[in-house]
Amino acid sequence: MDKPEALEFIHLLYIGVVMMLVLVIAVVVFVVLHQKNAHLLQAQLRQQELDYQAAMLHSVVASQENERERIAQDLHDEIGASLSTARLFINQVQYEVDTPHVQEMAQRASQILAETLQNVRHIVQNLSPAILEKFGFCRAVALLGDHLEATGLRVDLQVDEVVESLSATAQLTLYRIVQELFANATKHAQASCLTLRLLPEADKLKLFVADDGQGFTPELATAPRLTGMGLAGIRARAGLLGGHLEITSSLGQGTQVILLLPH
Amino acid sequence: MKLSNEQLVILLAVVPNAIAALVAALRWRQLPSPLRTLAVLVWFALFTEVFCRVLWLLKWSNLFAFPIYVTIEFGLLAGLYSQVIGGRWLPRLRWPLVVGLGVVAGLEGFLHFAQGVVVGNLARLLESLFVILLTLTYYYTSLRRPSSAYIWREPMFWVSTGLLFFFAGNFLIYTFMNFAYYYHRQQAVQIWVVHAALNSILYSTYAYALWISPKR
Numbered sequence: 001m002d003k004p005e006a007l008e009f010i011h012l013l014y015i016g017v018v019m020m021l022v023l024v025i026a027v028v029v030f031v032v033l034h035q036k037n038a039h040l041l042q043a044q045l046r047q048q049e050l051d052y053q054a055a056m057l058h059s060v061v062a063s064q065e066n067e068r069e070r071i072a073q074d075l076h077d078e079i080g081a082s083l084s085t086a087r088l089f090i091n092q093v094q095y096e097v098d099t100p101h102v103q104e105m106a107q108r109a110s111q112i113l114a115e116t117l118q119n120v121r122h123i124v125q126n127l128s129p130a131i132l133e134k135f136g137f138c139r140a141v142a143l144l145g146d147h148l149e150a151t152g153l154r155v156d157l158q159v160d161e162v163v164e165s166l167s168a169t170a171q172l173t174l175y176r177i178v179q180e181l182f183a184n185a186t187k188h189a190q191a192s193c194l195t196l197r198l199l200p201e202a203d204k205l206k207l208f209v210a211d212d213g214q215g216f217t218p219e220l221a222t223a224p225r226l227t228g229m230g231l232a233g234i235r236a237r238a239g240l241l242g243g244h245l246e247i248t249s250s251l252g253q254g255t256q257v258i259l260l261l262p263h
Numbered sequence: 264m265k266l267s268n269e270q271l272v273i274l275l276a277v278v279p280n281a282i283a284a285l286v287a288a289l290r291w292r293q294l295p296s297p298l299r300t301l302a303v304l305v306w307f308a309l310f311t312e313v314f315c316r317v318l319w320l321l322k323w324s325n326l327f328a329f330p331i332y333v334t335i336e337f338g339l340l341a342g343l344y345s346q347v348i349g350g351r352w353l354p355r356l357r358w359p360l361v362v363g364l365g366v367v368a369g370l371e372g373f374l375h376f377a378q379g380v381v382v383g384n385l386a387r388l389l390e391s392l393f394v395i396l397l398t399l400t401y402y403y404t405s406l407r408r409p410s411s412a413y414i415w416r417e418p419m420f421w422v423s424t425g426l427l428f429f430f431a432g433n434f435l436i437y438t439f440m441n442f443a444y445y446y447h448r449q450q451a452v453q454i455w456v457v458h459a460a461l462n463s464i465l466y467s468t469y470a471y472a473l474w475i476s477p478k479r
Binding site for chain 1: 399406407410431435443
């Protein structure tokens, strides 16, 4: 076999190496460009998915509100009206009969009906957003506080009126969050003291709710069977408001909830 | 001892390796697990390079270190990519590939030992092929699951690009290595100059990847 010229061989080798490197550069450029496009596409898909989830959440919350409104209306118009009429009849019986035993029974029945009517009114108030339209957010939350104080809980409320500049939907969503937090404090936490602050902070609106109840562990907070829809509902509504929610709790140390809302 | 220009270039190729080793030492605490493997590889490569250069200057054969270096280098690279690429196939294949390559490199070294300067290229060619496949798999994974719009901000992009440059060039160099030794002994040193240049590119990309590495 003849020996190829030395320079010829070295040139061939250099050309080979350069071609290899050009090929590598082509691969790298292809990857850089396509990776950017793939990332953009992935981001678009993720955004579409998030938009879809938000739309679904909006729709679920809206239908929940409609349902609540319908139930509140039915309770008020049907049950409330019937109970009021029944109470009138029983009061009438109380005055028209002479038998003391029957009078006493009628009086007790009237009291029971009065209490039931009061409960129905509370339920209607809780269910219907009419309370917000009628009294405004600050007064509605104050009324919630009053109801809690009536159960023996010490409640410290401070709500800035700036919250009423939020849209009606946002106020209703925030009101539902407060309702749920109050319900958690009474039903699950067995708290004796509850603090709520809703104040502007920089360009945000900060909701701070703390109780001195029994608290819970992070495992409990994420176990769907134990938390039910309470915390999940709060998170979903906070998401709808575009807020940042932070829940801090530990056993025996109470619970603190901070919600930062764009304002 | 008077060194030719080519020999000087080959000796100076250790500088990017030393810089990469220094960067690895400076950034060690912040490095995530895969890049710690890279740091170990850089230190090991520097140690081997210095050790082999000393033997070279003493005119002792350093070819016995070659199979050891190839096996450990590939083992560390396979470890690095099995952490980055994910999936189960690479962790499963990793050890059989490393052991297989070690056996091939050992046998090749043993068979060529008597022939002195002839370099066994089969192990290096296989290593080049495997590493090229690993880097291409990394690129494929990045295209399938892009974690950022700017892949050049990822340290592993620079590691893979450096490796692809180095081993693509290496593949050609080791293919022609014995051909060059056989026909043009005097010109063969030119091949090592090209190899040194590729080595410098590789360790520069290593150093950059270690430098830009995000905090753990």
